[in-house]
Amino acid sequence: MSITIKRDTGLMGTASKVQIKINGEKVASVINNEQVDIEHPEVKARLKVTQFGVKSNEITVNEGDIIKITTTSFNRISMILMSIVIIVTNFIPNLTYKLITFTFVSILLVIGLLSIEGFHIQVMTQNSN
Numbered sequence: 001m002s003i004t005i006k007r008d009t010g011l012m013g014t015a016s017k018v019q020i021k022i023n024g025e026k027v028a029s030v031i032n033n034e035q036v037d038i039e040h041p042e043v044k045a046r047l048k049v050t051q052f053g054v055k056s057n058e059i060t061v062n063e064g065d066i067i068k069i070t071t072t073s074f075n076r077i078s079m080i081l082m083s084i085v086i087i088v089t090n091f092i093p094n095l096t097y098k099l100i101t102f103t104f105v106s107i108l109l110v111i112g113l114l115s116i117e118g119f120h121i122q123v124m125t126q127n128s129n
Helices: 072-091 094-117
Strands: 001-007 018-022 023-030 035-039 044-052 059-062 066-072 121-126
Touching: 001 023, 018 035, 018 072, 044 121, 059 121, 072 094
Parallel strands: 001 066
Antiparallel strands: 001 035, 018 023, 018 044, 044 059, 066 121
């Protein structure tokens, strides 16, 4: 089986690669705005991607499929929230409260990213054979 995977995740996670897993095993990785072709011996397989524990949905892929990786709304919103937290904590005068607030919100966002899908993968086109 041969499939093509395209990553279009915008600014989210551009500093590192997304790991591509077929049937639970890492087979490749892809950077943003890159396309990678993957050969796999099975005719049909389960595909999932991850990056630092942030996961995607899992789909079934077939010969000739073209897959697109995008970010979810939660992933985009969490990055905006983190930026707001950084700005807001600058206005807290007490260093202890600033650190507690920043740490608490950061932990909540990390837990959210690790438990809710941060990437979405979908089949863009399928082979008609």
